[in-house]
Amino acid sequence: MARKAAIIGGGVIGGGWAARFLLNGWNVSVFDPDPEAERKIGEVLANARAALPALSDLPMQSEGVLSFAASITEAVEGADYIQESVSERLDLKHRVFAQIQQSSHGVPIGSSTSGFKPSELQEGAADPSVIFVAHPFNPVYLLPLAEVVPSARSDMALIERVKEVLREIGMFPLHVRKEIDAHIADRFLEAVWREALWLVKDGVATTEEIDEAIRMGFGLRWGQMGLFETYRVAGGEAGMKHFMAQFGPCLTWPWTKLMDVPEFNDELVDLIAGQSDAQSGHHTIRELERIRDSNLIGFLRALKDRNWGAGKVLRDHDARRAVALAAEVPQGAPMVMARMQVLPGWIDYNGHMTESRYLFASSETVDAFLRFIGADVEYVKTGFSYYTAETHIMHLGEARVGDALTGSIQVLAADEKRIHLFVRIEKAGEVLATLEQMLLHVDMAAGKTCAAPQMILDRVLPLAAAHDALPRPDAAGRHVGQRKA
């Protein structure tokens, strides 16, 4: 049965948490007194649905059920995990924890706070041991980092369980060992922000010039190696020691105004906001979110190919899910093997899903089937695999961006060397395309077909026999231009 997350506070960050849990198969109950919360979460969720599936190489899990509760008590009822994401005010957070703990006992309560220490959050709580910081980064559904900060009063066994929950939903829990205001990452963001405010206030640079200075240079480097590994490389062959010797003295030169804070008055706010409008005001916030998400997807995908940094987290998440998927027995015949989401990049100039994506959707379906019968990545490493010899596609309907698709498999026939498959790509029961495909078992080194091993035949031959009882699809055996019978 799906587990339940309660999200208290459904703004920018609560909405992101809701999407992250839902798309990873959890049921989610949100409480937020804002009458607009449901609409806002719906928009965040639409962006997440368009973005997150693009990071996975496995079919997405079935989405959990989203509900909106009328009270905190209703939201937390039966919850396995609670995430507080209300506005950054300590008195408000204390009130919310008190209400949560009137009806929830022993359930982990993570706080999204950007800066409060866990010991501050725990003050006056009925059970402080279950309250801790789980600080995410926006967009929560795409960025893996969650700083997990316990205090001396925390239940450390519970913290370990929480870290596992975060890994299960594809996140990277960074255990912050010593509590400190603003944890680790926000201290950097604060430093950069202060410096940038000074540069604008002093008329040295505009908001746009500052953003170019970041995104054309060091921002790209930081996303893949962070600070210290980057500086190690910058030290040349002599590494970090040389870097420190060369740039250490600059720390005492006037390279920063970090010690001072510019006066945060209306003049400064207007200056920054005006420049920001001139820079980006031609896009709505939702447009900017979608631009940000597709840039992040490209970046994360590149890191995933290299199994590096945040890309390694994505690979580990796929590997964990692959084990769970392999243990799952697909239901029904034909067997639903893949669930997909039509992404913006899949749409062509006709405004519907482009033809190459039907082959892609079928590949996802057939790959899941091959993993199911044991011809998975580990098997391929032994030098054997299935190759596609022939495909016939029939286009029967249209898909639009955001549509949820399923890919199902009917085994038409199978023997030692061949698997003859019929794939249906469907949207809510409507068949959009069928693909008939012949797969051949090959010895990859020899470049020749050969018999599949018994362990694969033991899985595929009974399926072929069982699917023999299904009606043979009309489209099976058709060729291009053939008249309908």
Ligand SMILES: NC(=O)C1=CN([C@@H]2O[C@H](COP(=O)(O)OP(=O)(O)OC[C@H]3O[C@@H](n4cnc5c(N)ncnc54)[C@H](O)[C@@H]3O)[C@@H](O)[C@H]2O)C=CC1
């Ligand atoms: N916006 C950001 O970039 C990040 C924010 N955070 C943290 O996440 C938390 C939330 O921030 P945002 O989502 O940005 O703020 P937000 O203003 O977008 O959302 C806060 C939500 O809390 C709701 N709320 C207020 N009182 C409530 C109550 N008693 N019960 C339930 N909901 C209530 C509001 O209606 C609002 O929808 C803060 O602690 C913030 O520091 C963490 C990471 C990044």
Ligand SMILES: C[N+](C)(C)CC(=O)CC(=O)[O-]
């Ligand atoms: C600006 N901020 C302090 C709320 C930022 C964060 O807490 C994390 C983020 O997503 O940048």
